Amino acid sequence: MDLYSIRILRSQPLRLALTVGGIALCIVLMLFLLSVYRGVADGSVEYIRQNKADLWILQRNATNILRGSSVLFANHGKQIQKIPGVKSVSPVLLLLSAVKKGDQEATVFLTGYDPTSRFGGPPELAEGRSVKTDQEIVLDQAFAKKYHFKVGDWAQIQGDTLRIVGISKRTNAFVTQYAFVTLHCAQSLIGFPGIVTCYLVKVKEGEDRQIVSRQIQKKVSGVEVYDHQTFLQNNIREMQSGFLPFIYTVAAIGVIVLTAILSLLLSINILERRKDFAVMKTIGSTNGFLSKLIIQQALLISSAGFVVALVLFFPMVTLIEKISPEVSSKSSPEQIVVVLLGLGGMSLISSFVSMQRLRRIYTLEVFS
Numbered sequence: 001m002d003l004y005s006i007r008i009l010r011s012q013p014l015r016l017a018l019t020v021g022g023i024a025l026c027i028v029l030m031l032f033l034l035s036v037y038r039g040v041a042d043g044s045v046e047y048i049r050q051n052k053a054d055l056w057i058l059q060r061n062a063t064n065i066l067r068g069s070s071v072l073f074a075n076h077g078k079q080i081q082k083i084p085g086v087k088s089v090s091p092v093l094l095l096l097s098a099v100k101k102g103d104q105e106a107t108v109f110l111t112g113y114d115p116t117s118r119f120g121g122p123p124e125l126a127e128g129r130s131v132k133t134d135q136e137i138v139l140d141q142a143f144a145k146k147y148h149f150k151v152g153d154w155a156q157i158q159g160d161t162l163r164i165v166g167i168s169k170r171t172n173a174f175v176t177q178y179a180f181v182t183l184h185c186a187q188s189l190i191g192f193p194g195i196v197t198c199y200l201v202k203v204k205e206g207e208d209r210q211i212v213s214r215q216i217q218k219k220v221s222g223v224e225v226y227d228h229q230t231f232l233q234n235n236i237r238e239m240q241s242g243f244l245p246f247i248y249t250v251a252a253i254g255v256i257v258l259t260a261i262l263s264l265l266l267s268i269n270i271l272e273r274r275k276d277f278a279v280m281k282t283i284g285s286t287n288g289f290l291s292k293l294i295i296q297q298a299l300l301i302s303s304a305g306f307v308v309a310l311v312l313f314f315p316m317v318t319l320i321e322k323i324s325p326e327v328s329s330k331s332s333p334e335q336i337v338v339v340l341l342g343l344g345g346m347s348l349i350s351s352f353v354s355m356q357r358l359r360r361i362y363t364l365e366v367f368s
Contacts, residue, residue, distance in 0.1 A: 006300065012269075016301070019265045023305030024312060026258040027339060030251055031313050034335040037247050039172075039328035044239045046170035047111070047178055048232050050123030053090070053200035054209050056231040060222050064235045065094055065197065066173075072223065074194040079220045085207035086216075090117035091196040093186045099139075099179065100156040101147055108143060108179040110157070112186020119200040122180050127151055128166030134185040138166035140177035145325035157181075158189050172328045259346045259353075262301060266294055266354035290358050291351070298347040298354075306343055310336075 010016070044066060057080060062070035074091075081089045093112035098105050113120025121130050126141045128151040137157070139149055144167050149155065153164045162181065171178035187193045203212050213225045226234065317329050 015265065015268075019261060019301060020304045020308060022261045023258055023302060024308035026254045026261075027306055027309035027343065028313050028316065029254045030339050030342070031309065031331070031335065032317065032329065033247050033251055033254075034339070035317065035329035035331040036327065037243065038330040038332070038335070040243055041236070041239060042330060043170065043172040043328050045232060045235045046123055048235055050170065051119045051121075051200060052228055053119050054203040054228060055201040055213055055216070056226045056228065057199040057201060057216065057220075058197070058224050058226070060224050062224060063226075064231070064238045066235050066238045068238070070197050072196050072199065074196070076220060076223060077196070077199055080199055080201060080216055083212065083215050083219060085204050085212040086201055087204040088118060088202040090114060090119040090200040090202075091183055092120040092198050092200060093183055093190075093195060094197040095186065095190060096176070097157055097179075097189060099143075099147075101149065101153075104147055106143070106147060107176055108140070109173065109176045110186055110189070111178055111180050112183040113180065114183050117200075118202060120183075122166070122168035122171060122178070124169040126167045126169045128164070130166055131180060131182055132165075134182050134188070135162055136165045136181070137162040138168050138180040139164055140171040140179060141167050141169050142172040142325040142328060143177040143179070160185075160189070172326060177326065255342070255346060258343075259350050262298055262347065262350035263353045265301065266297060266350060267357055269297065270294070270354060270357045287358065291355050294355055294358070295348065295351045298351040299344075302343050302347040306340060 048065070057072070057076070058065075058068075059070040059072055062068045077089050077091055080086060091114060095110050095112075096107055097110040099108050111120065115121070115130060115132055122138050125138070128138070131138055137155055139155070144150065144164075149164055149167075151164055151167060154161050155164055156162075162185070166180075168178065168180065183196070184193075187195060201212075201216070203209050209227060213227065216223065217225050314331075317331070320327055321329065
């Protein structure tokens, strides 16, 4: 690295500090967006991913449970159970419901399931156990932290008081969180005892899932049948369509701001040292050499900003999750590498933008 590049930057320490700080904040924003997206992506579909049923059966034209609606009846379950090759049928009812604790009230994605069946319950428990009776409930870990619930407390749902017997993990969908009760309890809350959202089917060992799927589609009217992987992808796609545009928009703003800050600083440095560059041109410095100086400055500034961002990022995420437990983030080395590569690209763009000013510097300016 050329010492002259370092000397140029050190000549204005306050300006350098402000620039590095601004770049660091932009990088922190990008890292945070990526980590939140990863947290939301996992939390939104982890319930589906962990309930590895062979087949998911919903109302006709329904493709997902995140933003779609599906209404099936108990009779559908009886018909499905009679299909050759079906080993078990697990009903699940999903609905939005308000949970109260004193004056506090918040909405959860209430999941009613049969505790005796294989599927439908929480993916993983942080503490406690799953529900066994209609007077019990399992709450999401982030939801419990935010509203200060713990195992053994009581929660009110639509006038019913349920005892919290467990705290679940991997059930934070960011906008809302899952909660789990018995199927009978969920059906009682909406007043329709025979209603379910979907059926999770386990196929007998050795049976062809596609054949069983076609038989269900043929013999049970008004349903759609998905294998586990297809249904998971349907929900991932639905999650992305609602969240990715926001991520892209904010990230694009961060990229523009970062590039503008770096381009401005480099351009100011060139203007302030205009005569120095003219002298270098007079003594034979090539445009390639001068361009190299600008690129070195850009890389030095962005590298310093990246280091500061890493120092700030992890404590900031810890603080945010402590203040707002529903903000679930997941960081990985891959995310850091992606941001680092993007930062390198933006540094080069800023360098090329500011290099245009070098062309307007002439050797005769030395004598002016």
